[in-house]
Amino acid sequence: LQNLSRQSMTTPLFTKTGVMPIRARRVIVALRYLIYLINLPRNHYASLALHENQNMRASGIPYWLSDLDWVIQHLPGCSLSLPPLPNISEEIILTLIKSITSETNSRLPTEIDYSNQLALLKHCLEPQKTGPNKLITRTLRHYLTQVYKSHHRLSLTHLLCGNMV
Secondary structure, eight states: OOOOOTTSOOHHHHHHHOOOOHHHHHHHHHHHHHHHHHTSOTTSHHHHHHHHHHHHHHTTOOOHHHHHHHHHHTSTTOOOOOOOGGGOOHHHHHHHHHHHHHHHHHHHHHHHHTOSTTGGGTTOEEOOSSSSOEEOSSOBOGGGGGOOSHHHHHHHHHHHTTOOO
16 A cells, blocks of 8 residues: 555654554454453344353364464563453453553554664654644644645655655
């Protein structure tokens, strides 16, 4: 979509546009679906399938819950895991979603700080309507809203991501 090469840094796309990285966003969507499933009545087909899924997970057969747990554990910079189904509640899942969001937001500036390609993007302050400028990890930057021509946005994207090929 953006015509970026594989060597391009994608971290600026997330920090400058406010978009959550796709891997973390997909996990959050799956966790919200899990909230929906655990709130279903016990005799609902989807609820029965979820509890059968837990039985399969307990016996070591890979299935949706074990796959979701694997994906959570392998998120970049993430040290979280999905608890067993009997211990899962809506509050625990919401806490897990907040933790994933927090860990993702704390990892992004670290990637910028340790990259030589992104030296100009370190510690950028975002102007506020009232008060002093503020350091915000992920937000749509004010200067990006002022680029109206699509080819200018594409050029700016290539510049920010270090795509000088």
